[in-house]
Amino acid sequence: MSTRPRVRLAIAATLIVVLLAGAGVTLWVTVFQPNAAVLAGASIGGPFTLTDSAGKTVTDRDFRGKFMLVYFGYTFCPDVCPTTLNQVAVALDKLGAKADRIQPLFVTVDPRRDTPEAMRQYTAAFTPRLLGLTGTPEQIAVVAKAYRVYYAEHRTGPGPLDYTMDHSSILYLMSPDGTFVAPIRADEDGAAMAADIGKLVD
Ligand code: NI
Numbered sequence: 548m549s550t551r552p553r554v555r556l557a558i559a560a561t562l563i564v565v566l567l568a569g570a571g572v573t574l575w576v577t578v579f580q581p582n583a584a585v586l587a588g589a590s591i592g593g594p595f596t597l598t599d600s601a602g603k604t605v606t607d608r609d610f611r612g613k614f615m616l617v618y619f620g621y622t623f624c625p626d627v628c629p630t631t632l633n634q635v636a637v638a639l640d641k642l643g644a645k646a647d648r649i650q651p652l653f654v655t656v657d658p659r660r661d662t663p664e665a666m667r668q669y670t671a672a673f674t675p676r677l678l679g680l681t682g683t684p685e686q687i688a689v690v691a692k693a694y695r696v697y698y699a700e701h702r703t704g705p706g707p708l709d710y711t712m713d714h715s716s717i718l719y720l721m722s723p724d725g726t727f728v729a730p731i732r733a734d735e736d737g738a739a740m741a742a743d744i745g746k747l748v749d
Pocket residue numbers: 620621624625626627628629714
């Protein structure tokens with residue numbers, strides 16, 4: 548048997564793997580880690596009505612006068628959310644007085660499990676500055692769309708609560724008038740985050 552077909556097959560397989568990897572990286576960059584160039588000039592943010600961790604109805608207008616640092620995730624998140632929120636807490640400590648100009652917000656993409664009380668307990672574990680926001684599935688859909696956030700349920704079993712949430716992981720810095728300032732990388736350590744945020748907050 549000639550080895551030629553095998554060589555051709557190997558080349559074809561390699562090409563397919565390279566193409567798939569390329570597509571995967573592109574998807575990851577555009578969906579999960581949009582960078583400044585991708586988001587610059589995009590219209591990010593907008594009106595929302597949600598419920599804070601005390602059970603009170605809040606809107607985007609309640610945060611005017613402060614920079615909002617907005618992150619989307621969920622309390623059952625096994626790794627990315629707690630890691631990011633830990634670094635946000637470190638960054639806020641490092642920012643000193645500037646942190647008083649910032650309201651960090653954690654918006655759930657899993658309103659079914661993330662009640663106001665669940666959000667209160669979860670956010671308190673990172674920093675008392677962090678405010679958790681939840682809402683109806685429709686309200687979450689509205690705010691996620693405004694911030695161009697991707698999220699989707701990922702089934703892990705047959706039970707109603709057997710799921711995780713896929714979600715984009717990026718911090719949004721919004722100005723005191725509610726407009727988009729810049730994306731802040733969520734995969735950096737707290738010191739790097741503080742440096743990025745500190746340049747943008749006066
Ligand atoms: Ni997460």
